[in-house]
Amino acid sequence: MGFKSVHDSSYWFYRSIFPGCLFSCYAVDLYLHKNPLNTLRTSTGIGLCVFIWFIALLISSFSVNSALVANIFSPINAFNISEFIKWFGISASITFSLRTLSHRARYGAVVEILFVASAFVINLAAHRNGMIHRPFFIGDFALTRGIDPSSILMAFGCAAVLSLSALLMMENNQKRLPYHFTVLGLLCFSLLIYVRLFGLPTPQLTDGIGLTGQAQNGNSGQRDNPFRDGENENNDKEAPVAVVVFRDDYEPLNGSYYFRESAYSQFDGAMLNYTTRDDMDRDLIKHFTNSRAETDLLPGAGDERKLVRTTIGMLVPHRNPFGLESPIAYENKANPSNLRFKRTYDAYSLAPEYDFEYLIGQETGRDEWTDELLQEYLSIPDDNRYQALAEQLIGNLRPEYIDDPFAKAWAIKSYLDENGIYSLKNQHAYEPDPAASFLFGDLTGYCMHFSFAATYLFRSIGIPTRVGIGYSVPAANRAGGSALLVQAIHGHAWPEVYFKDIGWVIIDPAPQQTLVDMTTDPQNDLQQLLGDMLRDDASFEDFLESQQTSFIQLETLLNILYAIVALALLVAYLIKAYRLWIPSFARNESQYRLCYRAMLDRLSAVGLYRNFGESREKFAERVNTTIPSLKPMTNTHLSLALGGNVPNIAQQQKWNELDRAVRKEVSASTVTWRKVIAFFNPFSWLLTK
C-alpha cells in the first residue's frame, strides 16, 4: 500500500512507513478472523487505531523532547527513534483501519482503494500546471532515457486505473472481469488518443491581466475589469506560461525583463482600454501571423538599443504575441513539441540599453502626432485631484529639472515607490475609478493600480503615457542560462511614456512596501528543460533521440504497430469476404457447411452468435423470435453434418429458400446503424463459432 510521506525525503518511507503498512496488512489478514481480533467490533478497531496514532505521536514527541532519551541515545538517534515511531504508528493505524474496513464492510474495499489511489494521485499531481519535470523520480527517469515524462505518467495512470479496478473487482468477486477490463482498456486507450490528437491539457492559471484571453466569466468579447483580478485565488502563481530563449546577449539595466504584449492607451470615459484607433499604438502587433509580422513603427534611438532575437514558446494560448521590449517583428517558427507548446515564434526586439540619465532632457510626444492624437494620450478621468497631486509632487523638483518630463515622471514614480503598498487584496475594484480610489485613498493595490495611477498623474501634467501590459520577469531568474521561464505571477502592467526619438519608455513604479510574498521558485530545472525543448539547435526531439540510442526508435515501433494493425484489418476483411462468398462456389457436399457458416457470419455481424458450450439447436431456439427460419435451417444443417446424409437437388432448392428467408429476416430485424456496423466490422466473423 502506498503512503505519501509529507516529509521531504523518502527516507522514512522505506524505514518505517512501509514496514508499518506491511505489519498491519499481515496482522489483519492473518489474525482478523481468529481470536481475539474477531471479537473486536469494527468501530472499536478503528477507535483503537486512532488511539495508537495518538500514542505514537506522544511517544515520538516525548523521545525528542526529553533530555533522558537524548542522553541515553545520542540526540540524533533520539530524533530517529521518534520519527520511526511516529511514522510507523501512523501508517500502521491507517492501514489497520482500512484493511479492517475492507474485511468487514462492503464499502471498505472501495475506501481502501480510494485511499491508495489518492496517495498515488497526490504523488503524481506535482506534474500539473506544466511542471513537466515533476515528480522528480519520474521526470529524471524519463528524461535521462529519452522518453517524454507525460507518456510515463499516462502509462502510470492507465496501469493504475486497470490495477485498481482489478483490485476492486477481486475484492468483490466480480465475475465479468475480462469484459470490464476491455472497457477500461478502451477508456485508457481513448485517453491516449485524445492526448495524441488534442495535446495535453493547458495549465490553468489566474490570468491577472487578460494576457491569455482566457476569459473568466465567459463573455470574451468585452474586456474584464482589470482591477478585479486581485480577487482571484493566487495559488497557481508558479504555473509556467511561456519560455523565452535568448538568441542574443542581453541584460536589462533595470533588473527586469519586460515583455510587452499589448497596451491600454485610449481613455474610454471610465478607464483606459485597448485603442480602437488605427493611428494609435502603431508599435504593437495585435495578431499572430503564419509568416512574419512587423510593426508599423520602429522605436527611435537606434544606437542606444540592441537588436535581440528571442524564441518564445507559449505553454498557454495568448491573445496576442508578446516580445521583449520593444518588439519590432514576430516570425512564426516550427513547433518542436506540439504536445507541449501552443505556439512558438521568434521575436525581434530593439531592447533598450540606455540608462535613465539618457532620458533627462528628452522631449515627449511624437512629431507626426496630431493634436487630437496627442490628446488621446493625455486624456484622464474628469478629476482635478490628479493634476493637483501631480503638481504638488513635481513642485519640489530642483529648478533645472522643473520643465524636464522625465524628471517630473520620476518624481511621481518616486512618490508611489515610497508611499504605495503592494497588495493583491484591495478595496478599489468596485469604485467607479479604482485608480483614484487607490491614489487618494490607502495607496494599497497591485500593478494595475500603480500603473493606472501613474499614467493618470503623468497625463495630467501633459506627459503622453499609456499602460503597457505583458510580463516582467526578474533578471535573476535567468540564472545565467539562455532560457527564461515566464510564470503566471510575472503578468504585469506598467506605465510607459513616449519620448521623442526614443519611443515608449517604461517608468515602472516599484512600491517599497509589499504585503505579498512575490518571490517564487524560479523553477530552474523546468526553465532549462523547456528551453532545451524550444531551442532549435538541440530541440527536445533531438534531445530525446540523443538519449534513445539503446532503445528501438519509438517512431519505428509505432510504424510497425500501425502496419500490423493495417495488415490485420486487411486480412480480416479478406477472410470476411471469403467466408461470405465461398458458398456460391462450393462443391455440393460441403455447401451445407459453408452456406450455414456464411449465414452464421451474417448473424454474428448483427450481434447474434452462439455462446460457448451452447448447442446449435439451443442457439436457433434463442433467436427464434427474430430469425424463425434459422431453426429449420439448423436442423437441415445438422442432419447433413451429423446424420451423414447427402443433399440432393430438391433439398438444394429448399436450402436456397431457407437461405433467402434467413437473410430477409436478418435484414428485417436489424436497425440501420447495426447493419452499417455489421458491414464494416472486420472481425465479426470471429464471433461465429
Added chain:
Amino acid sequence: MNSDNVAEVEELPTAMSDEPNGALQEALEVLSTLQATIKKQVLGRDDVIELAIIALIADGHILLEDFPGSGKTTLAKALGEAIDNGFSNDESIVPFRRIQFTPDLLPSDVTGVPVFDSNSNAFHFRHGPLFAHVVLADEINRTSPKVQSAMLEAMGEKQVTVDNVTYALDDLFFVIATQNPLDLVGTYPLPTPQLDRFLFKITMNHIDRESELDVLDTYKERRELTGQLQTVTRDQVLRARKNIDAEIAISPAIKTALVDISRNLREDDRVLQGNSTRSMVLLLPALQVSAALRGRDYVSAEDIELLLLRVLGHRIELAPGVSNIEKVLLDNMRTPMDQLAKGTIT
C-alpha cells in the same frame, strides 16, 4: 415473414430426412403409440414417460427416486399394459409385475423357486415375478444385498439362476426400480457399481398444480380406460429396438464429445470416481431413441444434453463437500459440446 412461409419451413426437418424409411417409420409409430397410451394414464409426467420409453427401447432400466404415491406404480403399470402379450406363446411371461421389497425378502421370492410336483415326481420351476416385461421393483433399497444382487443379475444378464440352473428372462425385460430418497432408516443403499446397472436415475418432483388437479378430476375415467387403449406387441417393441439401432446415425463427432466429457469428468478434482466406459456404451442406444422421439434420424447435441445428467448422475462419485452434480457435469460438458457444435461448420 408471413405465416405460410413459416408453415412451409416447419415441415422441413422430416422432409429433409431420408425418403420415408419403412423400418424407421414403424419404429416411430411404436414410440408414439407407447407415448400416447401412457400419457393418457399418467398425467403431468411427460418427461419421465419419455425417459421410461427411451430406457425401454434402449434396453436399459430406470431407477426412480420419489415419494410414495407419486405415480410410479401407475407409470410402470401403464407401460406394462401398453405392451400386449397376446401373441406370446410363453405363458410364464406376463406384461407387468410389481415386487415390494422388504428386509425379509429372499432371492427365491423374486426369481422363482423349484417346487416338487408329486404328480410328475420331479422338481418343477415356478416362475418368480421377474418373469415379466415390465417389473416394478418398489423400494429396492429396503431389501438385503442378497436379493439386490439377484435382482441385479437379472437386470444385467437377463437371466436368473436358481439351484445352479439358469433360466432366461424375456428379451423385453424392463425394470423400474424406486427408492425413497428421505426415509433411509433400515435401508441397504445401493452401492455405485450396482447403480451402474440402471440406465437412468430419475429424481422426480411433485407434478404441477394443474396436472395434480387433472389427476383428481380424471381419476375414475382413467381407471376405466384400462383395456381400451392402443397397445403395441412385444415383437413390435423388439423390432423398433433393432430398427432404431440400425437407422439412427451416430456421428463420430457425437462419440468424440461423449468420450471427451467422460475424460474431463475423470480429471475433474471435484469428481472422486468418474463414469465407466460401459455407461457411454449404454448411452448410445438411448441417444438414438431420444433422436427418434424428436423425429430426427441422427443423434444431436440436444439428445446428449437431455440424457447425460440422467445417465451419469448416479454413476459419478463426487469428492466430499461437492454436492451439485449438475454443475460439475455442465462445467465438464461445455468444452466438448462447443467442439461438437464448432465441428459442424469446419
